[in-house]
Amino acid sequence: MRHSIICTAACLAVLASMSDASAGEVLELRAGSIPVTSKVAGLLTQQGSSVPEVFVAQWQMPVSFEQQKQLEARGFRVLRYLPQDALVLRNVGIPSTALAAEIGARAAFPLSAQWKLAPELVRESGRSKKWVMVSLFEGSDVSSVVSALRSFRDIHVLRLSAGEIAVSATLESLFQVAAIDQVEWIQDLPIWSTLDYAISASDIDTTTAPPALTGYESGTKLMGFDEALLRGFTGKGQVVSMADTGVDTGNVATLHADLKPVVTKGYPLGIGATLWDDPQGHGTHVCGSVVGTGAMSNGAIRGGAFEARMLPSSIWSPIMDNLAFPSDFNKLFSPPLADGARVHTNSWGSPRNLGEYDGFASSVDKFVWENPDFFVLFAAGNSGEDKNADGRVDEGSIGSPATAKNVLSVGASENLLAQGGIQRPHGQLRDGDKKYGVEPLKSDTLSNNPDGIAVFSSRGPTTDGRLKPEIVAPGTNIVSTRSHHPRATLLWGAFDDQYVYAGGTSMATPLTAAAALVARQYLVERAGVASPSAALLKATLVHSAKDLFPGQYGFGQQQELPKPRPNVHEGYGRVDLEHLTRLVGSTVFIDSRQGVASGSSAEISFELDSGKGFRATLAYTDAPASPSAGRALVNDIDLEVVAPSGRVVSLQDSKNNLEMIEIKAGQAEAGAYRIIVRGKNVPQGRNGKQPYALVVSSSR
Numbered sequence: 001m002r003h004s005i006i007c008t009a010a011c012l013a014v015l016a017s018m019s020d021a022s023a024g025e026v027l028e029l030r031a032g033s034i035p036v037t038s039k040v041a042g043l044l045t046q047q048g049s050s051v052p053e054v055f056v057a058q059w060q061m062p063v064s065f066e067q068q069k070q071l072e073a074r075g076f077r078v079l080r081y082l083p084q085d086a087l088v089l090r091n092v093g094i095p096s097t098a099l100a101a102e103i104g105a106r107a108a109f110p111l112s113a114q115w116k117l118a119p120e121l122v123r124e125s126g127r128s129k130k131w132v133m134v135s136l137f138e139g140s141d142v143s144s145v146v147s148a149l150r151s152f153r154d155i156h157v158l159r160l161s162a163g164e165i166a167v168s169a170t171l172e173s174l175f176q177v178a179a180i181d182q183v184e185w186i187q188d189l190p191i192w193s194t195l196d197y198a199i200s201a202s203d204i205d206t207t208t209a210p211p212a213l214t215g216y217e218s219g220t221k222l223m224g225f226d227e228a229l230l231r232g233f234t235g236k237g238q239v240v241s242m243a244d245t246g247v248d249t250g251n252v253a254t255l256h257a258d259l260k261p262v263v264t265k266g267y268p269l270g271i272g273a274t275l276w277d278d279p280q281g282h283g284t285h286v287c288g289s290v291v292g293t294g295a296m297s298n299g300a301i302r303g304g305a306f307e308a309r310m311l312p313s314s315i316w317s318p319i320m321d322n323l324a325f326p327s328d329f330n331k332l333f334s335p336p337l338a339d340g341a342r343v344h345t346n347s348w349g350s351p352r353n354l355g356e357y358d359g360f361a362s363s364v365d366k367f368v369w370e371n372p373d374f375f376v377l378f379a380a381g382n383s384g385e386d387k388n389a390d391g392r393v394d395e396g397s398i399g400s401p402a403t404a405k406n407v408l409s410v411g412a413s414e415n416l417l418a419q420g421g422i423q424r425p426h427g428q429l430r431d432g433d434k435k436y437g438v439e440p441l442k443s444d445t446l447s448n449n450p451d452g453i454a455v456f457s458s459r460g461p462t463t464d465g466r467l468k469p470e471i472v473a474p475g476t477n478i479v480s481t482r483s484h485h486p487r488a489t490l491l492w493g494a495f496d497d498q499y500v501y502a503g504g505t506s507m508a509t510p511l512t513a514a515a516a517l518v519a520r521q522y523l524v525e526r527a528g529v530a531s532p533s534a535a536l537l538k539a540t541l542v543h544s545a546k547d548l549f550p551g552q553y554g555f556g557q558q559q560e561l562p563k564p565r566p567n568v569h570e571g572y573g574r575v576d577l578e579h580l581t582r583l584v585g586s587t588v589f590i591d592s593r594q595g596v597a598s599g600s601s602a603e604i605s606f607e608l609d610s611g612k613g614f615r616a617t618l619a620y621t622d623a624p625a626s627p628s629a630g631r632a633l634v635n636d637i638d639l640e641v642v643a644p645s646g647r648v649v650s651l652q653d654s655k656n657n658l659e660m661i662e663i664k665a666g667q668a669e670a671g672a673y674r675i676i677v678r679g680k681n682v683p684q685g686r687n688g689k690q691p692y693a694l695v696v697s698s699s700r
């Protein structure tokens with residue numbers, strides 16, 4: 001190996017110079033940026049003031065790991081980080097006076113009830129009652145909160161999970177609920193939906209003759225699965241799990257022949273469910289895209305990782321006749337994790353409150369933070385529309401939980417299929433005149449240009465300015481396995497008795513999960529990474545992706561992608577396994593479990609040959625943020641590249657936990673590069689440090 005890791009010691013002076021001039025003066029919350037005025041800050045600084053059980057303390061400087069250890073030793077529990085330089089603390093029985101001074105903070109004050117209410121609840125304020133979700137701080141006594149709530153008038157209470165309660169109340173009463181110390185956040189209840197793009201029956205291509213096979217049916221061809229297969233990578237030895245409407249008959253003995261050898265166990269998790277059969281059809285299609293063997297089509301239509309093993313969960317509720325599960329991500333992810341799954345794919349989400357980092361995004365982030373080898377994918381959503389009628393799909397339509405930081409959010413690009421499924425122009429689809437009524441969108445079709453982004457694919461960024469989606473994969477007119485359940489729908493139409501067409505970010509996501517399984521097998525077998533972290537899988541998939549710039553309408557006024565990657569339409573581009581499975585040999589993979597602390601850095605060197613481009617990708621699983629925070633990034637580490645001439649390239653990104661620095665061939669100097677990972681501010685590290693993954697290579 002020609003790289004070495006050098007850690008430099010923490011340096012307070014550097015730390016101080018790196019911190020923002022305004023650090024520690026504003027609380028960045030969803031409710032707005034709150035200046036910590038003397039009026040707010042004075043609340044817990046007066047002698048004799050009583051200290052609430054949960055409060056915020058804000059420091060003048062980034063709060064160190066050592067300071068937090070001292071706080072814990074004095075009887076405080078650190079519950080959350082809030083930007084800037086603030087912690088939410090639980091006071092475990094210290095009847096303190098002049099609290100701020102005592103703990104060295106510049107201010108300490110209670111959490112205001114209005115900061116705990118999702119802005120949409122306040123916006124939609126009416127006198128009528130509605131059901132909302134109340135999230136409690138970690139370690140709260142749920143029973144005591146439930147009793148407190150039951151004592152309020154006109155409130156109905158339902159216990160959901162270890163940390164969440166559903167409540168029916170008026171907005172006025174919600175302020176009372178929010179005033180309870182243990183309550184962290186109140187938001188809308190989700191409406192979970194499968195993320196296949198909804199069409200009407202009349203949209204379906206009714207060509208009667210079955211189309212001749214072209215090899216593009218499954219969507220895998222455009223992603224380089226054929227090349228990966230030739231090199232021996234099929235997802236073999238990998239275990240994957242999914243949550244969806246169920247799979248086919250839900251019985252391993254009678255399952256679809258394409259799925260029977262690879263699906264070995266299922267989990268019924270829907271409310272009131274005892275089975276994991278698929279009465280809808282969506283989950284069976286998704287499952288086939290990941291692991292379908294193609295047994296019923298002589299291998300013509302098969303999933304990308306057909307030698308992996310699949311453990312599906314059904315979150316379909318027979319009582320609700322829809323997706324409904326306890327919304328407890330521990331219950332969703334823990335069983336397959338315990339049974340060996342390291343990749344979990346999700347083709348569902350909530351199309352409400354688009355772009356928001358909500359309680360569910362935070363819960364998913366928490367699970368991955370606690371289980372950093374569990375790689376979770378979520379479909380970005382199908383809320384892409386051109387509302388302002390400028391011929392370009394609008395931004396800001398990512399659904400939760402795809403807004404989470406520690407997942408891979410997958411958008412849909414176009415497949416290449418001229419017959420079958422949906423072949424109508426966008427403007428003629430259901431509501432197409434309203435959503436896509438302006439050229440070039442109007443007369444374009446869904447699967448005629450693989451360099452295009454599916455018109456419906458949800459676009460980033462998130463409300464707090466993070467780049468989403470991170471990646472795209474084909475998600476239009478994808479052919480995959482058909483559920484044999486008598487009630488199952490035909491999605492985008494039947495291909496034959498065994499397969500159906502479908503489209504949506506729902507279809508792009510399992511294909512990307514299959515790519516993650518191939519990537520995982522490749523990293524284990526060829527790169528010598530025994531157990532790749534979720535961050536390394538993300539970095540590797542993103543690093544090798546293909547930029548689709550300028551998109552399907554060429555350059556000029558109608559250009560689809562306004563700038564090269566990363567952009568909020570394609571993220572870092574389309575999954576490219578042909579590229580990924582030839583990385584070893586000229587690529588450095590680092591999966592640092594130790595990580596970097598605030599003010600420290602790690603460094604490697606990389607020798608670039610002349611005529612080549614340079615690319616470095618940094619990804620990390622960040623600590624979960626409070627849904628009340630106005631900026632979801634907690635631990636901020638930076639990628640810095642020093643070219644042979646000494647020129648420094650750094651993005652100074654304080655929003656994303658994924659960064660790429662690319663220097664194109666022709667612009668890159670040959671010679672020794674230094675690649676530095678800097679711990680800028682790590683308030684919630686693992687023992688004070690933020691683990692990370694780094695992939696560095698030359699490019700063509």
Ligand SMILES: [Ca+2]
Nearest residue numbers: 386390392394
């Ligand atoms: Ca537009």
Ligand SMILES: [Ca+2]
Nearest residue numbers: 444445448452
């Ligand atoms: Ca098109």
Ligand SMILES: [Ca+2]
Nearest residue numbers: 636637638653
């Ligand atoms: Ca950063």
